[in-house]
Amino acid sequence: MQHRDLNGLPLKIEREVSIDDPETGEEIGRIDLCLTCDHRSEVYFAFECKRLNVIDKNGRTSSLAKEYVMNGMTRFVGSEPQYAIGLKQGGMIGYVMNGKIDGAITAVNKQIKDHYKDLQMKPSKGLNPSSRLPENLTRESLHHLPDREFTIHHVFLPVSTI
Template identity: 40%
Template sequence: MLAGDPSQWLSHLRSLEERMAEAVEAVWPICIKPLQAKKNAMTHEDHITNHLVHALRRTKLVPGLIVPQYKLMTIAADGIVSLTSSIDFVLTIGDNEDIYLACECKRLNVPYKSGVKGLVGEYVDDGLMRFVSGQYSNGLPLAMMLGYVMNARADRARRGLARAMKYRAKTINLQSTADAPVKNGKPIRFVTAHLCTAGKPIEVSHTLLAWP
């Protein structure tokens, strides 16, 4: 748990998130190239994220250490410590293990034989909600999410997410939403603000990446 006023870290984390988003955009073609010829299992979000982290580490476009599958420790009421859930990857900041930029990744608009499934509910319930509940980034003022849009229709994915978040606005304690200007050929970017279960605010920056 971060001690002191988390808002003091907000501007620094925003700067790091912008650099991370730019780095992700730069390495995205490198990340997906070896996977494009593969089907089904190899385009699962875990495989995509592994390739993405590997590409980010090699380019060294962001400061700090990028740690995949970042394990979180939980202390039970009886004092027993255990490793619980894992964040898809984090950017560590200095030597304080409680301060990091977390990133959760989810697929969207996934083609199946039966048709395309938006999976926007899973993005919100199994991704975004982990920040709102405090399971991830507990006490931190900012986190990020990546959406892998598997049919390349990032605009449609954004509309689906807007509907899903509006429907779940109370559950996710949605305070506001702000979309960045859409630029041709660039990932869609937007920010949502929430009140965490513990009563502290958190911003989540979202980047939707089109799978060509």
């Protein structure tokens, strides 16, 4: 195994990056994962991460799809967005705790369709196959903001709790 100097790479990955209100300077949120290039911190790709299909100690599964949509996606495209202001893309990572990806995607898609107005989407539009990675684990959603269209790239990752 060779040692590589990763400090010279043009890509920087940070976690829990705080976002401040430009008017008040107060923290309005924290981006779970933030990718930036070079030294331009105003241009970034944000990922909001949420757990899905969580199994409690009694063996019951909670989908948490509504949490994913209303406390995850709305950080990008809600009535008062916190992340990616002025940008055109962002990402959601869904950690599927029971590993059942199809069920998680179906539950998230239902919540998106139920809350399309909050997400600034057209009726009946939900998750679409990814235009970048046509795999079972990825989807995307298109949102019509007042000043631009915004795409959220969704990645659903199976998690083993063995």
